[in-house]
Amino acid sequence: MKKFFLTALVALFAVTAVSAQNKGDWGVGPKIGIYTNTGAEGAVFGIGASGRYTFLDNWRVEPSLMAICKKYCSVDISADVQYLFNIAPDWHIYPQAGLSANDIGGWSCGINLGGGADFSITRNWDVSAGFKWMIQTAEYHKNPILINIGATYKF
Template identity: 75%
Template sequence: MKKILLAAVVALFATTAWAQTPGNWAVGPQIGVYANTGAQGAVLGIGAVGRYSFTDNWRIQPSLMGICKSGCSIDLSADVQYLFDVAPDWKVYPQAGLSANDIGGWSCGIHLGGGADFSVAQNWDITAGLKWIIQTAQYHKNPILINVGACYKF
């Protein structure tokens, strides 16, 4: 499982390496807390995100999160986000997407949420988000993911 997780992280970073147009790609680390997971309590996740902006307001964000619970688990997701400029350095966004994870058994799901980006330097953003993951798993709850991270913009 560790080899699969490492290969997926390498693949995520490799897809951003060939970006040619400045401002369209971003990549960075992310930490998340999965709340409302049932008897397990809150679960910590550590991973990476990639972002591709295909217009000024629309972007897609695939992510990979290693979930730190008994054993090693993963959460793969892809979100579509619409950015609103609140201030020169602030952006907020609603998001919707798809995910697959093995928190308590493999399941797929959709998620809804939102987040914010704050520019701290010319090419760096600090990000925070919240999303509710509605899963197909029959015997465990739908988690709420609270995450923070940073992104380097190419």
């Protein structure tokens, strides 16, 4: 478990470390979230980081890694694709879809569906809020809904 977690963490930061070359195309930042609908345990808190890469004008990919704080430490690894709708110059909303793997109640993988919003507070910083429904393969726990907030530093 420790080797897998370390490998995933290194991969996330290796991808975001080369990001300083194209201004506006890359971003990285912290994220916190609440996993609801996880079964008898109730809501579960998560803290982590995400990276963003804009590969077309309105399309971007967002890999993320969250440490889930429950009885024993767990991990959630996700990669989502988002389509940005420009509501105003500093405000975007987006639907998202992606893949995830986690060990909330035993290892499972699945599909993410959701949406969110970004707001630019400075030239290089965004704050964001979002949600996603994680349709998982685990048979002993429900499909969690993740509600999160975060910040992103744009390169």
